[in-house]
Amino acid sequence: MRLLTSVFFLLTAPLFLGAQYITPEWTRYQDTQTGGGFSAPNVQVDNEQNVIVFGETYHPGSVIGFIVTKYDPSGDLLWESRMDSPALDVPVSFALDSSGYPYAAGYMKAQFVSIIEGLLLKYDKETGDTLWSYRYAYSTPLNSSFSQVLITPTQEVWVLGTATDLNTNQYFTFLAILDSEGHEIKRVELQNGVGSIIKPVAGGYVVWGSQNGAFVCWHLDSEGNEINQYSTDFYLDSSGGAPGGERHVDKMGNFYIGDRSGEHKMTKYDPQGNLLWTYAKPYVAHSSPFYVTARAEGINTDEAGNVFFGGMYYNGTDRRHLYTCLDAQGALLWEYQLVFLDEYYVSSARQSIMLEDKNLSLGNYRLDSINNYNLCFVALSDSNGFKVGWLCDLPGNSNSVNSIHYHQNKVYIAASNSEDLSNKKQLVSKFDASFLYSPTQEWTSTKIEKMSPNPAVSKTVLSLYNTKAEKRAMLELLDLQGKVVYNRQVELVQGQQQIVLDELDGLPTGTYFVRISTVGHVFTGKLVKSN
Numbered sequence: 289m290r291l292l293t294s295v296f297f298l299l300t301a302p303l304f305l306g307a308q309y310i311t312p313e314w315t316r317y318q319d320t321q322t323g324g325g326f327s328a329p330n331v332q333v334d335n336e337q338n339v340i341v342f343g344e345t346y347h348p349g350s351v352i353g354f355i356v357t358k359y360d361p362s363g364d365l366l367w368e369s370r371m372d373s374p375a376l377d378v379p380v381s382f383a384l385d386s387s388g389y390p391y392a393a394g395y396m397k398a399q400f401v402s403i404i405e406g407l408l409l410k411y412d413k414e415t416g417d418t419l420w421s422y423r424y425a426y427s428t429p430l431n432s433s434f435s436q437v438l439i440t441p442t443q444e445v446w447v448l449g450t451a452t453d454l455n456t457n458q459y460f461t462f463l464a465i466l467d468s469e470g471h472e473i474k475r476v477e478l479q480n481g482v483g484s485i486i487k488p489v490a491g492g493y494v495v496w497g498s499q500n501g502a503f504v505c506w507h508l509d510s511e512g513n514e515i516n517q518y519s520t521d522f523y524l525d526s527s528g529g530a531p532g533g534e535r536h537v538d539k540m541g542n543f544y545i546g547d548r549s550g551e552h553k554m555t556k557y558d559p560q561g562n563l564l565w566t567y568a569k570p571y572v573a574h575s576s577p578f579y580v581t582a583r584a585e586g587i588n589t590d591e592a593g594n595v596f597f598g599g600m601y602y603n604g605t606d607r608r609h610l611y612t613c614l615d616a617q618g619a620l621l622w623e624y625q626l627v628f629l630d631e632y633y634v635s636s637a638r639q640s641i642m643l644e645d646k647n648l649s650l651g652n653y654r655l656d657s658i659n660n661y662n663l664c665f666v667a668l669s670d671s672n673g674f675k676v677g678w679l680c681d682l683p684g685n686s687n688s689v690n691s692i693h694y695h696q697n698k699v700y701i702a703a704s705n706s707e708d709l710s711n712k713k714q715l716v717s718k719f720d721a722s723f724l725y726s727p728t729q730e731w732t733s734t735k736i737e738k739m740s741p742n743p744a745v746s747k748t749v750l751s752l753y754n755t756k757a758e759k760r761a762m763l764e765l766l767d768l769q770g771k772v773v774y775n776r777q778v779e780l781v782q783g784q785q786q787i788v789l790d791e792l793d794g795l796p797t798g799t800y801f802v803r804i805s806t807v808g809h810v811f812t813g814k815l816v817k818s819n
Contacts, residue, residue, distance in 0.1 A: 586637025
C-alpha cells in the first residue's frame, strides 16, 4: 500500500471536492461539561494502543479542572481521573512517557486567593490515581504557570513555565527538571523574556518566547544549562499589537509565527534571532474593524523545511479557507482554497501533523454561514500539492476539533462537542487510517453539469458526463448536517447521461447536496427542494 499520489490543487482557484466521508470505528464522550479551551481536549496513544484523552472540566462561573480519561483499543473505559476542586485549574500541556504514564501541566488558582501556581501532575497508568504533583516553590511569593511539559529520551520530566515575583514585579522564565518520581533535579532561570516553547535540537534544546514586542531564543545544552540567548528585532502583528498568533519550532530550532489578527502571513527566524523571511498574501480590507480578514495557523514543517499552514482569507467578497505551502526560503510552492460539496464555509485549521513528508491537517467545516454546525475535515498534502480530503460528521450541532494523532495505522481525533452551545462535551474518535492509502486508485471529482428543475418539488433530472461505464454507483442525498437522507444504486454509462431523481416528495423543503460515488470518482451538486 502507498500514500495517495493524486494531485488535487489549483493555484489560488477554489478546489472543489466531492466529499469523501469517513466513519469512526468508535466515538467516546467524556461525560463532563467543557469550556472548549484551545489546548483541550488532546489525544495521545501509548505503545499498547490505549487511548488517553486530556481535557478540562467546566462549571458555570468559570471553574475549570483537569480531566484525564483512558480507553482500551476497543474504546472501553479503563479509568477516568478528575481534579475538580472549587478552583480555577487550567490544563495547558500534556505528555506520555515511554512507559505510558500520563502527565498534565498548567496552573491553578484557589478560590478567594489571588496567587496563581503552576501545577504538574503525574498519573498512574493502571488506575488514573495521581502519583505525585509538583509546584514551583520560590523564596518569595510569586505567580507562576506552566506552559509545556516535555519527556526527554532519558525519561526526565522537563516543565517550562513563567513566574512573576510579587515583591519586585519582575518576571522570568524557568525550567524545572524532575526525575520520574517527581523529585526536582535542578532548576534553570532564564531572564529577559517569557518562554512558551521548548524543542529538542542537535546538541541540546532551544526555548522560544517573547519580550516587549520581540522574540527571544535561549540555547540550552543537553542538561538544560543556558548556553546563549538571542533576541529578534521588534515585531508587530497586522493589528499593530505585540507578538501573537500561532507558533512553531522546527527540528533545527527555527521559529515560525503565524498572524491571527488579519493577515495570511508567516514569518521565520533562525535560532540566532535573525529574520529569514516573511510571506504575506496581499491584504484585503473590510469595512468593519472587528472583521477578522485572515489567519495563519495549523503550522508544521517537513524534513526539507517546507512550511504548511492553513487559515481563513477574505478575498473582498467572503472568507474562504486557504491552505498554503512555502519552501524553506519562504517562496510560495502552492496554495488552494478548500471547498467541499460546492460550499465555501470552511473555518480555520486547528492542528496538523507530519506523516513522513506528508502533512495531515485537521479543521472544522461549516455547512452554513452562521457557524451553528461543524463537520470535521482532514486534508492530506505534501510539497507538490494537495492530495485528498475527507469529511467526518461528528455527533452534535456545534463541534470544535482540537487534536489529531496518528499511531500504528490508526487516526485519533479529539473535539469539544455539543447538541447546544450551553452544554459542551469532549469526545474522541478512532478511525482506521486505511482511508489515507490506496494501492492503485486516484480520486477525482466533477460537478454535476445540470439539475433540472432546480428548485424541484417532486423530481429532478441530473445531467452528467462520465468518462467510463460503471455498473455500480451510489446516488445519495445529504441534508445540511451532512447526513444521508436518501440513497440508491445507479448504473453509469460512458459519455453523456441523465438520471431521474423522483423521490423528493417525502423530503422537507430546504437545501440538499447530491452525491454520486463510484470507485475513484465523485459527482457533486446542490439541489433546492421546494413546495
